[in-house]
Amino acid sequence: MTRRGPSRVSSHAHGRSHGRARRDWGLAAALLAPSLSILGVFVLYPLGRAILLGRQRCDPSGDNCRTNGWHQYVDVFRSREFQQAFGVTFRFALMTVPIGLVLGVALAVLVDKQLRGMGAFRTIFSSTVATSVAVASLMWFFLLEPSVGVLADWIGGTAKNPGLLHSEGTALWAVAVSSIWANLGFTFIVVTAGLQGIPADLYESAYVDGASGWMRFSNVTFPMLGPTLLFASVVLTGRAFQSYGEFDLLTGGGPNGSTTSLTYLIYGNNSLIKNDQGLQSASAVLLFIVLLALALLQIRGVEKRVHYGN
Known part of the structure; x- marks a missing residue:
């Protein structure tokens, strides 16, 4: 009766653990996707948009706007x-x-x-x-x-x-x-x-x-x-x-x-x-x-x- 070598057993176990880790990451991503979507749409995107708009300066009517750069925050x-x-x-x-x-x-x-x-x-x-x-x-x-x-x-x-x-x-x-x-x-x-x-x-x-x-x-x-x-x-x-x-x-x-x-x-x-x-x-x-x-x-x-x- 032949025995499996230690290297073959360890590689097989490593492959199974790696596959399990990939499945766990996939499940975690699927569970986090709704929350991350809401966070991105209602928090991160508005914040990023506001940061970019903060570089602009408009006339009193609010129509003609120009970019003043980041020093406008100062x-x-x-x-x-x-x-x-x-x-x-x-x-x-x-x-x-x-x-x-x-x-x-x-x-x-x-x-x-x-x-x-x-x-x-x-x-x-x-x-x-x-x-x-x-x-x-x-x-x-x-x-x-x-x-x-x-x-x-x-x-x-x-x-x-x-x-x-x-x-x-x-x-x-x-x-x-x-x-x-x-x-x-x-x-x-x-x-x-x-x-x-x-x-x-x-x-x-x-x-x-x-x-x-x-x-x-x-x-x-x-x-x-x-x-x-x-x-x-x-x-x-x-x-x-x-x-x-x-x-x-x-x-x-x-x-x-x-x-x-x-x-x-x-x-x-x-x-x-x-x-x-x-x-x-x-x-x-x-x-x-x-x-x-x-x-x-x-x-x-x-x-x-x-x-x-x-």
């Missing part, structure tokens, strides 16, 4: 309009993100008790997550507009004349309040889920050691909520920099450009560059770069201080 970034819009957007994020996080954590901790009636409060606090930006903005418009607003009559002063939405000093704060209210349900739900993932024995150990309520929150709850708060802060920052509906429906970028954010500069009807696709595309690409840098800064800068419970 010119747009240095322009007074972009710098002003970036400043408005940055201040808007500073107003909405910290306050939204504090309110979301406070409400979530408040209802994280096994008491009667807490289910109703959870439903009320999380209800804003089902409210669209348009509905929330129109609701706050009817509350703050001096001619029809209930809050304007009740507050008086600047709220009545010229109105919180028509004063340069209060318009951005008024838009920020509507955004905080609209995003509060999201923050509340995320933080509530994070609280439910904290082991109960940690609280029991702290209670046995004589820790007060504040000490249990600062030494147990807050550190264990680190990953949740990091996620919420990244999402809220992205939402703040991409907010458009609030500015469009409440102030239209005014008064005097005090609420012209980056997104309103790009898409707004009252924007100075509304007819120039090149400047709009360049501003959109720069906004994408700013958001990417902020997300990386938040993740890299805060992640080292986040406790993941392992």
Whole structure:
């Protein structure tokens, strides 16, 4: 009886493994094809198209366009309009993100008790997550507009004349309040889920050691909520920099450009560059770069201080 040599056996096994690997790659490509197609059509192609359009400059009517080259991105970034819009957007994020996080954590901790009636409060606090930006903005418009607003009559002063939405000093704060209210349900739900993932024995150990309520929150709850708060802060920052509906429906970028954010500069009807696709595309690409840098800064800068419970 003849035996197969080691080289023939190893080559046969290698051929079978190579064939199996090719079949696996084919199956993987078939499964990934739909997702890659959607990603390419709706994300990669628009991004590449915007990058190329950002090199163009059009006349005020938007008809005659010429290519200015890549240095146009530098010119747009240095322009007074972009710098002003970036400043408005940055201040808007500073107003909405910290306050939204504090309110979301406070409400979530408040209802994280096994008491009667807490289910109703959870439903009320999380209800804003089902409210669209348009509905929330129109609701706050009817509350703050001096001619029809209930809050304007009740507050008086600047709220009545010229109105919180028509004063340069209060318009951005008024838009920020509507955004905080609209995003509060999201923050509340995320933080509530994070609280439910904290082991109960940690609280029991702290209670046995004589820790007060504040000490249990600062030494147990807050550190264990680190990953949740990091996620919420990244999402809220992205939402703040991409907010458009609030500015469009409440102030239209005014008064005097005090609420012209980056997104309103790009898409707004009252924007100075509304007819120039090149400047709009360049501003959109720069906004994408700013958001990417902020997300990386938040993740890299805060992640080292986040406790993941392992």
